[in-house]
Amino acid sequence: xxxxxxxxxxxxxxxxxxxxxxxxxxxxxxxxxxxxxxKSQYEELGRAPLREEANRGK
Amino acid sequence: xSKDTKSTYDDNIVKMFVYATMLWGTAAFLFGVIAALQMAxxxxxxxxxxxxxxxxxxxxxxxxxxxxxxxxxxxxxxxxTQRLTRIRMWSDTLSKIHFWGWQLIIVAxxxxxxxxxxxxxxxxxxxxxxxxxxxxxxxxxxxxxLMTLVKRREKHMYVALWFYIATFVxxxxxxxxxxxxxxxxxxxxxxxxxxxQDALVQWWYGHNAVAFFLTTPFLGLMYYFIPxxxxxxxxxxxxxxxxxxxxxxxxxxAGPHHLLNTALPDWLQTMGVVFSVMLWAPSWGGxxxxxxxxxxxxxxxxxxxxxxxxxxxxxxxxxxxxEGPLLSIKSINSxxxxxxxxxxxxxAGALGWNGFMAFGLIYYLIPKLFDTKLYSRxxxxxxxxxxxxxxxxxxxxxxxxxxxxxxxxxxxxxxxQLVYPDFVExxxxxxxxxxxxxIGGTLYLVGFIIMIYNIIKTVKSSQGKVxxxxxxxxxxxxxxxxxxxxxxxxxxxxxxTILATIAVVIGSVIELVPAMSMHKYVSMEKxxxxxxxxxxxxxxxxxxxxxxxxxxxxxxxxxxxxxxxGEPSTxxxxxxxxxxxxxxxxxxxxxxxxxxxxxxxxxxxxxxNPRQVVQNSLMPNYSWLYKKDLDYYSLxxxxxxxxxxxxxxxxxxxxxxxxxxxxxxxxxxESLVEAGVKVDIANKEILxxxxxxxxxxxxxxx
Numbered sequence: 001x002x003x004x005x006x007x008x009x010x011x012x013x014x015x016x017x018x019x020x021x022x023x024x025x026x027x028x029x030x031x032x033x034x035x036x037x038x039k040s041q042y043e044e045l046g047r048a049p050l051r052e053e054a055n056r057g058k
Numbered sequence: 059x060s061k062d063t064k065s066t067y068d069d070n071i072v073k074m075f076v077y078a079t080m081l082w083g084t085a086a087f088l089f090g091v092i093a094a095l096q097m098a099x100x101x102x103x104x105x106x107x108x109x110x111x112x113x114x115x116x117x118x119x120x121x122x123x124x125x126x127x128x129x130x131x132x133x134x135x136x137x138x139t140q141r142l143t144r145i146r147m148w149s150d151t152l153s154k155i156h157f158w159g160w161q162l163i164i165v166a167x168x169x170x171x172x173x174x175x176x177x178x179x180x181x182x183x184x185x186x187x188x189x190x191x192x193x194x195x196x197x198x199x200x201x202x203x204l205m206t207l208v209k210r211r212e213k214h215m216y217v218a219l220w221f222y223i224a225t226f227v228x229x230x231x232x233x234x235x236x237x238x239x240x241x242x243x244x245x246x247x248x249x250x251x252x253x254x255q256d257a258l259v260q261w262w263y264g265h266n267a268v269a270f271f272l273t274t275p276f277l278g279l280m281y282y283f284i285p286x287x288x289x290x291x292x293x294x295x296x297x298x299x300x301x302x303x304x305x306x307x308x309x310x311x312a313g314p315h316h317l318l319n320t321a322l323p324d325w326l327q328t329m330g331v332v333f334s335v336m337l338w339a340p341s342w343g344g345x346x347x348x349x350x351x352x353x354x355x356x357x358x359x360x361x362x363x364x365x366x367x368x369x370x371x372x373x374x375x376x377x378x379x380x381e382g383p384l385l386s387i388k389s390i391n392s393x394x395x396x397x398x399x400x401x402x403x404x405x406a407g408a409l410g411w412n413g414f415m416a417f418g419l420i421y422y423l424i425p426k427l428f429d430t431k432l433y434s435r436x437x438x439x440x441x442x443x444x445x446x447x448x449x450x451x452x453x454x455x456x457x458x459x460x461x462x463x464x465x466x467x468x469x470x471x472x473x474x475q476l477v478y479p480d481f482v483e484x485x486x487x488x489x490x491x492x493x494x495x496x497i498g499g500t501l502y503l504v505g506f507i508i509m510i511y512n513i514i515k516t517v518k519s520s521q522g523k524v525x526x527x528x529x530x531x532x533x534x535x536x537x538x539x540x541x542x543x544x545x546x547x548x549x550x551x552x553x554x555t556i557l558a559t560i561a562v563v564i565g566s567v568i569e570l571v572p573a574m575s576m577h578k579y580v581s582m583e584k585x586x587x588x589x590x591x592x593x594x595x596x597x598x599x600x601x602x603x604x605x606x607x608x609x610x611x612x613x614x615x616x617x618x619x620x621x622x623x624g625e626p627s628t629x630x631x632x633x634x635x636x637x638x639x640x641x642x643x644x645x646x647x648x649x650x651x652x653x654x655x656x657x658x659x660x661x662x663x664x665x666x667n668p669r670q671v672v673q674n675s676l677m678p679n680y681s682w683l684y685k686k687d688l689d690y691y692s693l694x695x696x697x698x699x700x701x702x703x704x705x706x707x708x709x710x711x712x713x714x715x716x717x718x719x720x721x722x723x724x725x726x727x728e729s730l731v732e733a734g735v736k737v738d739i740a741n742k743e744i745l746x747x748x749x750x751x752x753x754x755x756x757x758x759x760x
Contacts, residue, residue: 018564022307022561022564022565025307026303026304026307029299029300029303030300030303033296033299033300034296034300038296039296042295042296042299043291043295045214045216045295046291046292046294046295046298047291048142048212048214048216049138049141049142049216049218049282049285049286049291050285050286050289050290050291051534
């Protein structure tokens with residue numbers, strides 16, 4: 001069973017497939033993050049570390 | 059504690075981690091300076107077994123990574139996580155268990171490593187009971203941290219928290235898989251992996267320990283504390299998200315770049331190179347993002363020591379992550395590998411990036427935690443300049459040493475012969491540079507001690523005032539547009555954690571599973587004999603003394619290696635080696651084929667005092683091996699354990715291991731007496747070490 005399963009991992013096509021899956025997912029993330037429409041939202045999120053201080057009222 | 063602890067942050071735990079950082083930092087840097095002294099002046103080994111370089115070096119690396127950097131990370135994570143989630147840590151008890159458990163582990167390491175209890179794998183030397191303790195305490199930390207995220211009162215998880223999540227998950231996986239061993243006794247074990255398999259698992263671990271213990275958590279700290287220090291948001295939040303995913307996707311694949319030009323199959327080497335070179339882009343993206351956060355506040359770089367430390371740290375991050383991919387290119391690696399260049403590279407990262415991030419963090423945290431001002435800016439600036447100068451001395455001397463020695467090793471004359479066939483000649487040449495390194499390390503240490511003085515004064519000036527910082531009463535859940543995929547995902551701490559885990563696991567599986575099926579690469583026609591019982595006893599001494607920190611056992615497929623040391627090492631030759639001892643640094647020559655090169659008597663003299671046979675040698679004396687008696691009794695258990703792991707010992711060999719070893723020892727002793735040894739050496743440890751050295755390269759597999 002284990003040997004059966006392991007057999008596939010020396011299959012270079014499968015590794016190439018996994019690699020491209022990774023690459024596509026990653027490129028997807030990049031495009032999603034860089035959407036123009038999301039710019040202002042992300043800018044707001046980036047303020048998180050500073051927000052907590054502003055609220056301290058000291 | 060009163061009920062209202064729930065309304066304040068737990069800053070006490072942060073203070074404790076900061077103090078621990080300062081304590082262990084001193085130890086780590088001090089050990090480093092002593093080790094540097096030993097490399098230049100062998101007398102600094104003091105002929106003391108527990109202080110000798112082979113044992114001190116693991117102590118130094120473990121102290122620097124797990125004690126100094128570890129406590130830094132925890133201090134920063136506990137401080138920033140509470141503020142980014144707007145709640146106190148989920149459980150004060152778990153926080154305390156984490157703190158004391160971690161310190162206890164460090165103490166255990168500080169006792170066992172000098173005593174020679176070691177698994178013989180770099181940065182994973184600690185024996186199995188300590189490994190189990192590390193796993194338990196790490197999970198305690200993780201549960202406390204993740205539960206805090208789950209309970210948080212802030213909708214979005216800021217990117218620093220993602221880096222912490224990745225750290226927790228990946229280090230857990232790395233540590234557990236690399237530490238799987240078969241115990242022989244309470245403080246002795248053999249890894250289940252052998253030879254090339256062990257090499258791949260170890261460097262998957264070793265590389266990613268750098269990635270996920272010394273990089274991702276510090277990047278998380280960078281994304282929180284630099285904006286705090288300059289009071290501006292990070293330059294581009296979107297770039298930080300891409301930085302994160304790029305590292306998660308790429309880092310985990312790059313391990314094989316530690317094994318270039320070795321017996322590792324070529325396609326795995328190529329994969330390691332490609333992914334290492336790819337790392338260049340996200341790393342520099344991250345560096346630029348960190349630096350540009352200062353836009354408009356560059357004047358702070360002149361006036362604020364905290365900013366100075368942070369900015370210099372990020373610059374060193376950029377430098378190291380530029381050099382790393384460069385060193386992963388096969389041709390450059392063939393020159394740099396095994397030399398001091400790598401040592402320089404590592405220290406630019408550790409002293410520059412990790413160290414300076416830690417110092418910036420401490421200078422930032424202590425005045426905040428005690429609601430006071432830093433005692434002396436002048437001293438902080440002095441620390442900064444001493445530290446910077448120290449790193450420059452250190453790095454430039456090691457780069458020069460590495461290049462010099464690397465070029466000498468490969469220099470061929472017009473007849474195709476080695477120009478410097480005498481190894482020790484290439485060592486003597488670089489000793490002056492070792493002196494410069496000592497100066498560098500000492501400057502860095504002095505700067506650090508100045509910081510400790512400054513911090514103590516700062517804490518004293520607060521006059522024991524106990525302050526507790528109230529948590530903002532309002533939670534932060536702004537109304538959001540529905541249906542934004544990635545940000546919804548970020549909202550779900552557990553789901554996010556699982557996805558990051560999957561990315562890491564797939565990368566690991568693809569890198570590691572070939573290792574598990576390495577039998578495909580092992581040729582069955584090449585017969586390899588396992589070590590005899592006494593040879594095995596010798597090998598365990600070799601591991602105990604940490605000979606692998608100075609000697610490799612892997613002849614690469616390069617002309618200069620082959621001319622100097624013999625035919626390239628094959629996969630088969632180390633197929634029964636639990637653990638593998640390929641090594642990563644050649645302060646001394648490769649030993650893969652040293653067997654039968656010299657008579658027993660040569661080794662006998664050499665191990666006692668190397669300078670008696672090789673002028674100018676830097677190798678320590680091993681006088682205690684001539685006094686300690688061999689432990690024949692444990693050999694049966696050892697052979698039996700290895701048999702279970704697949705080393706082809708017969709039942710007969712296991713049962714008679716001690717008797718057989720005794721007769722082997724008598725044989726070696728006899729040969730030494732014939733060669734003129736006058737003292738009584740019957741049953742001494744040196745006999746086993748000699749017979750092991752004589753067996754190297756003599757067991758078949760060619």
